[in-house]
Amino acid sequence: MVGKNTNLVSVVVNCHNSERFIEECVSSITKQSYQNFEIIIWDNKSDDLTESIIKKLSALDTRIRYFRGENFVPLGAARNLAMQKCS
Secondary structure, three states: OOOOOOOOEEEEEEEOOOOOOHHHHHHHHHOOOOOOEEEEEEEOOOOOOHHHHHHHHHHHOOOEEEEEOOOOOOHHHHHHHHHOOOO
16 A cells, blocks of 8 residues: 555666566566556657557556657667657
């Protein structure tokens, strides 16, 4: 149970064509004992099923927030873009 003085943690997940592992990744995060978090998923312009998998998962858990870049960028830039979305 989340106490009123518990800080929100933002978990940033950068991905690109991650359909094979993204569900397992999100599942691992949601199973942690600390539950006051948001998951910021930054999709670095995947062209596989990553987006549909994440949208399915985010419909079941409102802590999952999905963003997709219009252009593929280096990992550091993608991470910075994701960080701008954190609460």
